[in-house]
Amino acid sequence: AENDYKQSNPNSQKWHERAIRVLPGGNTRSILHTDPFPIYMDRGEGNRLIDVDGHEYLDLVGEMTAGVCGHSNPIIRDAIISTVTKTGLNLGATTAAELGFAEQVRSRFPSMEQIRFCNSGTEANIYALSIARQATGLSKVIVFNGAYHGGVLTFVHGASVNTIDRNDWVVGSYNDHEGVQRLISENRGKAAAVLVEGMQGAGGCIPGSAKFMHAIQKATKENGILFILDEVITSRLAPGGLQSTILDPHDGTPLKPDITTLGKWIAGGMTIGAFGGRQELLSIYDPRPASESAMQGKPAQMSHSGTFNNNTLAMHVGLVVLSSVYTPAVCTELNALGDWFRQELLDRCQGTRMTVTGVGAVCNIHFGAHEDQREILRIEHLDERHSKADSSLRDFFWFQAVQKGFWIARRGMVTLTMGTTRLELREFIEFVEDFA
Numbered sequence: 001a002e003n004d005y006k007q008s009n010p011n012s013q014k015w016h017e018r019a020i021r022v023l024p025g026g027n028t029r030s031i032l033h034t035d036p037f038p039i040y041m042d043r044g045e046g047n048r049l050i051d052v053d054g055h056e057y058l059d060l061v062g063e064m065t066a067g068v069c070g071h072s073n074p075i076i077r078d079a080i081i082s083t084v085t086k087t088g089l090n091l092g093a094t095t096a097a098e099l100g101f102a103e104q105v106r107s108r109f110p111s112m113e114q115i116r117f118c119n120s121g122t123e124a125n126i127y128a129l130s131i132a133r134q135a136t137g138l139s140k141v142i143v144f145n146g147a148y149h150g151g152v153l154t155f156v157h158g159a160s161v162n163t164i165d166r167n168d169w170v171v172g173s174y175n176d177h178e179g180v181q182r183l184i185s186e187n188r189g190k191a192a193a194v195l196v197e198g199m200q201g202a203g204g205c206i207p208g209s210a211k212f213m214h215a216i217q218k219a220t221k222e223n224g225i226l227f228i229l230d231e232v233i234t235s236r237l238a239p240g241g242l243q244s245t246i247l248d249p250h251d252g253t254p255l256k257p258d259i260t261t262l263g264k265w266i267a268g269g270m271t272i273g274a275f276g277g278r279q280e281l282l283s284i285y286d287p288r289p290a291s292e293s294a295m296q297g298k299p300a301q302m303s304h305s306g307t308f309n310n311n312t313l314a315m316h317v318g319l320v321v322l323s324s325v326y327t328p329a330v331c332t333e334l335n336a337l338g339d340w341f342r343q344e345l346l347d348r349c350q351g352t353r354m355t356v357t358g359v360g361a362v363c364n365i366h367f368g369a370h371e372d373q374r375e376i377l378r379i380e381h382l383d384e385r386h387s388k389a390d391s392s393l394r395d396f397f398w399f400q401a402v403q404k405g406f407w408i409a410r411r412g413m414v415t416l417t418m419g420t421t422r423l424e425l426r427e428f429i430e431f432v433e434d435f436a
């Protein structure tokens with residue numbers, strides 16, 4: 001498979017050989033590293049990609065979930081063009097577009113009573129942690145094995161491989177609802193926050209159980225620790241984000257994190273991050289005198305700056321994405337399609353060494369010795385899951401998929417883009433059936 005790949009992609013190989021001289025490994029995003037060399041894409045149209053050797057692909061990477069609107073959505077294109085031609089880039093001043101965008105975010109995610117924008121999901125999580133530390137006066141943060149919260153906040157490989165605050169992380173087991181209560185109460189008076197994804201994305205699209213997520217919410221409240229929900233990926237899975245669908249097993253109420261972080265798709269492909277939550281917490285960034293803000297003399301204010309925080313492209317495009325492109329109706333329809341697609345894949349994987357996990361239109365195919373489809377979900381410890389994974393089978397699948405015109409993430413992640421049809425997905429389902 002690797003030989004076929006080399007033969008059919010001479011131009012990609014050529015670019016790669018030049019790239020390794022100036023970019024370590026030949027690229028500038030670790031996740032795109034691919035042996036023997038990555039495919040260089042030339043352009044995208046809708047849900048299609050065309051590479052530098054002229055092959056066309058169905059785009060099932062969808063820019064790691066950020067590309068939910070596709071490559072050439074006409075409403076987004078118009079917003080970009082009108083920003084460039086009528087507004088101008090980055091006015092060094094407050095604009096109505098950031099207000100409009102913030103109002104849209106709040107109407108979709110009501111737990112985000114107040115919002116601030118930044119430039120990436122990584123930044124959003126760092127600012128959310130700053131709020132938690134300032135509000136509590138504590139520094140430790142509870143995260144989970146398999147978590148990914150940004151390039152400098154990653155816990156995917158078991159041991160912490162993040163590069164900031166090395167000594168402050170307490171790493172728990174994801175989906176261990178009993179262990180997490182213990183962990184949180186043990187860290188009372190030490191931990192400022194629990195930072196968690198409602199479905200681990202880079203960790204393999206593993207949904208958090210309602211029991212686990214609500215155990216976190218309850219225990220954090222009881223122990224004076226803040227609950228930060230990273231919805232950088234999962235906010236696209238339901239009109240109100242994944243938090244609106246994870247219901248308390250006892251009383252049916254949805255999750256209500258203290259702070260939520262967003263990024264990726266919400267600005268339709270422009271660089272973006274956002275964080276928001278309870279008004280009294282966000283007022284840490286309110287520079288007005290305490291009497292006018294919601295803070296009433298609690299923790300000291302901090303500044304939140306950033307040259308591009310309200311950049312005109314992201315603000316205008318974000319506003320139209322939430323109001324007119326990835327609307328609640330479109331979101332619901334795409335994720336229903338995703339649920340159908342995942343079930344079809346699961347059926348084809350029955351009795352094979354493959355299985356599929358995920359929520360809505362974001363899923364991950366796993367490769368390894370799983371006699372039972374559900375085993376992967378029962379394994380609560382990521383290390384165990386990793387030791388069972390079969391990376392050569394995974395790579396073989398990837399080469400075959402690419403050869404057949406399906407662009408998927410090397411690690412098996414598959415995400416759907418607006419406008420993708422059942423017919424297109426059936427072709428991928430048939431490919432999986434043949435492979436299995």
Ligand code: PMP
Pocket residue numbers: 064119120121122123125148149150151197201202230231232233263264272273
């Ligand atoms: N949180 C999660 C759950 C993510 O998946 C990502 C990106 N993959 C981030 C945060 C970081 O976002 P960004 O890449 O925009 O910094």
